[in-house]
Amino acid sequence: MLYTIQNTFDDIKGKLVADLGCGCGVLSIGAAMLDAGLCIGFDIDDDALDIFRRNAEEFDISNVDLVQCDLCSLDAEAYVKKFDTVIMNPPFGTKHNQGMDMKFLWAALSMAKTAVYSLHKTSTREHIQKKANDWGVKMEVIAELRYDLPAVLQVPQKEIG
Amino acid sequence: MKLLTHNLLTSHVKGVVKGYPLLIKATEVKVNEVDFNPQFVSRMIPKLEWSALVQAAEELGQRQDLPAELVPEYENNEEFLKKVHRVLLEVEVIEGCLRCPESGREFPISRGIPNMLLSEDEV
Numbered sequence A: 001m002l003y004t005i006q007n008t009f010d011d012i013k014g015k016l017v018a019d020l021g022c023g024c025g026v027l028s029i030g031a032a033m034l035d036a037g038l039c040i041g042f043d044i045d046d047d048a049l050d051i052f053r054r055n056a057e058e059f060d061i062s063n064v065d066l067v068q069c070d071l072c073s074l075d076a077e078a079y080v081k082k083f084d085t086v087i088m089n090p091p092f093g094t095k096h097n098q099g100m101d102m103k104f105l106w107a108a109l110s111m112a113k114t115a116v117y118s119l120h121k122t123s124t125r126e127h128i129q130k131k132a133n134d135w136g137v138k139m140e141v142i143a144e145l146r147y148d149l150p151a152v153l154q155v156p157q158k159e160i161g
Numbered sequence B: 001m002k003l004l005t006h007n008l009l010t011s012h013v014k015g016v017v018k019g020y021p022l023l024i025k026a027t028e029v030k031v032n033e034v035d036f037n038p039q040f041v042s043r044m045i046p047k048l049e050w051s052a053l054v055q056a057a058e059e060l061g062q063r064q065d066l067p068a069e070l071v072p073e074y075e076n077n078e079e080f081l082k083k084v085h086r087v088l089l090e091v092e093v094i095e096g097c098l099r100c101p102e103s104g105r106e107f108p109i110s111r112g113i114p115n116m117l118l119s120e121d122e123v
Helices: A002-009 A026-033 A046-058 A100-111 A122-135 B003-008 B038-047 B050-059 B078-090
Strands: A016-020 A038-043 A064-068 A083-088 A112-118 B023-031 B091-099 B106-110
Touching (some): A016 A026, A016 B038, A026 A038, A026 A046, A026 A064, A038 B003, A046 A064, A064 B003, A100 A122, B003 B050, B003 B078, B038 B078, B050 B078, B078 B091
Parallel strands (some): A016 A083, A038 A064, A083 A112
């Protein structure tokens, strides 16, 4: 994903990049390695940010910075067009997080000057396309990925007797 | 927290009109080496609140000879761009806090990460 963003669209090298919902920093560190001017990761979670910080140290990455905040209560207006590019893998907005992906997209679109690159579930594609049209934003699918994620949470069966 | 990041951050405590710039109280500051990219620095300058940057550098005792006003034609002035690069990207606040200039609310910085999370009644 990051190679495409850089090699096809030239949106990472020497750019100010934001990673919304950065988690452990996978995308940010990748962007930093592709010579982003600076990549700032935003996330709400202590533990994820701690891992991000340690990863950055381990890979000796100096062109990242981290901010802990709640993107849903961020005053996006304060950050309008401040970043060249936004990259993200937002919470998917299905199951318990209804609409979260769209909140992230909305924040990202106001913060980015040039482009937003975001990962979403295929099942939400039509909905996102519709929203993009409403918002007057051009949307392009640049890659489709297939993840096989076996269900890892076992819902405990009710005890009988 | 780098000063480029600090230059972007504002306080959004409920009711606050001017939550910028956040005042820095640092107990630990580090200066790291970061690759110098003059075009990047030059492109960032117009996005910055210059006086807020100078103030922040001053608060950290890292201002050195950074001028109070932008020098004209800085795009080709490598010496100037290097000074800006140092302050924007190499100086880092590791421990301390950020203070909202209007509400006085403090946002802690720990292990280089500022925590901007608000409690429910502040949003």
